[in-house]
Amino acid sequence: MKHLDCVVMAMTLFSSQMSYSASFYEQLEAVQLGDAHFDAQGRVETAGDIDQKVVCLRPMRKGLPNISAENVGEQVRVHLYGHGGSGWTLLWGSVDRAMALFEEKAKEHKLNEHVPITVIGAGCMGKVVALSLYHAGYRNIRIVAEQDDSIASLNSTGYLAMVSLATENESEKKQAEQLAIDTLKGYKKVEQGTHPIINEGVHLVDVYSGLGKEGEEGPLETYTGIEPYAEAGLLPKPENGVVKFSTGVSYPMRKFQTYFMDTSVLMEAFDRELKTRNIPVIHETVGSLDDIKTYVVFNCSGLGAAKLNHDDKVYPNMGLLLELAHQPLKKLDYIIYTRYQPPGAPKRIGPMDKADVYFMPRRGGLLGATFIDHNDGSDKALNEELFSKILRENKQFFGYPQN
Template sequence: MLLDERGVSTLPDLPTPDFAFDPHQPGACVAGLRPYRKNSYRLDKEVLGDKFVIHNYGHGGGGITLSWGCAAKVRDMILKRQAETGIIEREIAVIGAGVMGMTAATLLLDLGLNVTIYSDRKPVETTSYKAGGQWAASILEYSKDFAKVQEFQYILRTAYTMFKASIGKGFGVSEVDNYSVNTTSGIDVVHDLVPGLLPPREYLQRLPFEGHNTSGYRYRTLLVEPPIFIPRLERDLRARGVTFVSRRFINSTDVLTSLTQKVVINCTGLGAKDLWNDNQMISYRGQLAMLRPQVNLEYLYGQNGYLFPRHDHVVIGGTVEESDDEVFDPETCRGLVEYMAGVFGQTPAVPMPEYHVHHPRNERLVDPRLSIAP
C-alpha cells in the first residue's frame, strides 16, 4: 500500500491510453441501436393458436449482461410446460440470432431439444456484437411487483455465475477493475438487488491516472468481449447441430402460420416493435470509437463516457440518442476520443458529445449513458 503526504492510501498511476485515432479509417467507428422497452424487458409466455410462444426481448443496453439469466428463465418455462401438459415438443424455433437468441438456444439444447434459429441478420451483424461488454445492469427494475424483483434478482445471479464460470474457457470473459469518477448505478443496482454477488466498491482518494486529481471509485466486475463471445456461441451451436436460417418475417401471423415448430422463442429485440406490434419498444443509438488494441491497459474506466480496453480494440463510448438510424457520425466518434483524451490530460479538456435523450413518462431505466451496449 502506498501513502500520500497526508497518510492516505493511494495507488500508483496505471498506464495511459494512446488516443491516436482517425475516424475515417475502416472499422474506426461503430453505431448500434439498443432495444429499450418502456415498461421493462419482456419475458413471458402466451399460447397463440397451436403455438406456445415465449417472448424474451427489450433488454436495452443490458442484453449481454442478462443473457444467460434470461435464457435460464426461458428454459424453466419450457420445463414447466412439459410438467403441466406431459407434452414434450422436441422441435423449437428461436427467432433472433443475437445474444438472447443464442444463449436461449444453448440451454434448450441441454434439454435434448432440436433448435433452429431464424434471423434476418447474422450473429456478427446484430447489436449484441457491437456492445461494449461490461457486465452491469443497465435497466432498473425496482418495481412494486415483488415477483418481478425476484425474477430480476434470479436473472442477475444466474447470468453472473455462468459468465464467471466461463473465464479462461475461450468465451472472452475476464474479471477486471472499473474505475469511475462517480458511482456507477449500473453496478450499484446489482449490489442493491443481489448483495454479495460482486465485490464491494472501494472509495479512492484519487483515481490512479495521469491528469486526475479527483476522488473516485473502484469496482470489480466482468468484461465480456462480444467479438469473442458471439462467434463462440455460434460455433458451439453449429457444432451441436443447430441450423441458422436466414429469414425475415413480415408479422406475427407470418411467424405463426409459416413455422412448423409448435414452440417459438421470440428474441427479436427491436424487431418486436413491428413483428409483434409492441409499441413500447424504443431504439437508442449509441456510437463507439475503436482505438487500436493496447495490451498494457487492464482496466475499465468511466466518466460520463466509458473506455473499455479489449483484445480487438480500446472501445470509447457513451453517446445516447433516440434514433432508428444505425449510421455512425465520424465527428461524434472523434468527439468521444477527444473528450476522453482530455480527461486523461493528453489534450485540452473538451465537453462530452451532446446527448439527445427522451424518456417517456413512467419509464424505468437507469441513465442510458451507463449502458454496456454501444
C-alpha cells in the first residue's frame, strides 16, 4: 500500500488532471550533476562531473538512405550511406539489403570469391559490410577510410529508435521502419548469441519519456522512435507510471524498452573480427570513386558521399554530447529521452519529436543531444551555448538546485 500511496501523491502533485492509471512506480538513481555551476551569464563555470565535450555530425540525407547498386563501366558500385543519426538503428537491415543488391550484380558479372572489393568508410556500415562479404565467401576485401576513430559511429549514443532520419512522406517512413525492424531482429540474435558476425555489446534497457502536455512544466509527451517496434509486437508495449529519482523529484512518465548498443564495445569487436579475417583498414583519403580501381566498390562514406557520389541530398546534422565522469553507472542502466519544459523558462517552440533531456548509459554516461540541421559544428560560440543549455536542463530535470 505504501507504493500505491506514493503513486497517488506524485500524480496529484505533478499533474492532477492526467487521466491515466499508473502501472509502475520506480525509484531510480539520479545522474550525478551536483558539481555543475554557472556564472551570471548562464555559462558553465565548473563541472567536475563532465569528462569531455563532443561535437559529432550525423550524415543526414534528404529522403531515404541511398542503398543502391550500379554498373560504372566494368565496375560494380554499391552505395550505402545517408542514415543520419540512425546508422546503428538501421544497420543490419541496410547491410542485408545492400548485400542482396550486390549478389544480383555478382551473378550478372560472374564474380568469384577472389574478386577485389574495396569498402569506403570505416564506420559501422563499412565494417559490417566487410564482415558480411567475408561471411558470404569473399576473400579479397579491404577497407579504405580517412580515419576510423572520432567518427560518427563511435560518438553515436547507441539508442535503437527511429528518431534521426529525414524521410519526407509516409512511403519513405514505412521503408525506413522495415529496415529498422530487420535491424532489431539482428540485434536480438546478437543478444541471444546466435548472430554470425558479433555477439556482444547489446542489451535491452528501459527508456523513460514524459507525459506532460504543451504549456505544462516538466517532462512533456515525446515521440521516442520506439513506437513502430512496440506496435509491431517486437518490443514491449509502453506503460504509464511514476519515476522518483534519488534527488527526490518525481515525474509521471511513460516507460518503453529498446536495445542499447554499446557502440565502443561493438566497434572494438568489429575490429577484432576484421583482424582475425585479415581484412585491412587502410587510412587514406579517397578523392573520387573513379580513383578506386577494384572491380567492386561499396560506398559507405557517410557525409563524404556528398562529394564522392555528387549527392546534394547529403548534409550534416550537428549533435553535441557531454561525456560524464564519476557516475555510478551500474545504477544508471536506463535511458531518458524526453522533451522537457524547465520551470519558469520560455515555452518551447522547437520540433515536437526531439528530446531536450537525453541521458544514455554509454561509457561513463552521457548527456545530449542536439539536432541542428545543416550545421557543420564550426560555430564554437553556439556550441558552448548549447553545451551549457544541455547541462543546465539536465541538472534541473534530475532535481539539482540551480545556482
